[in-house]
Amino acid sequence: MFRKSNFIVIFLLFVIFVGVGDSFLPEPMKSASFNTRKTINENLIGLFPTRESKLKPHERTRKAIEEAEKSK
Numbered sequence: 001m002f003r004k005s006n007f008i009v010i011f012l013l014f015v016i017f018v019g020v021g022d023s024f025l026p027e028p029m030k031s032a033s034f035n036t037r038k039t040i041n042e043n044l045i046g047l048f049p050t051r052e053s054k055l056k057p058h059e060r061t062r063k064a065i066e067e068a069e070k071s072k
Contacts, residue, residue, distance in 0.1 A: 017025075018040065021033030 017029075017033055018037050022030045022037075025033060
């Protein structure tokens, strides 16, 4: 039905549509391109959970300063 070359062309057109379509397409397609890119970005970012560090980055430095002040 479809050859490999047809899939490559369709994929490249989709990448161009999503990547830079909002810079040269007319208005209905421009907003569709922008919304598609925004949705893809949000979904890709949502795949990776945000982690809060269990360590307090300044705690060790604060304790070292307090100990240095006590030893003076």
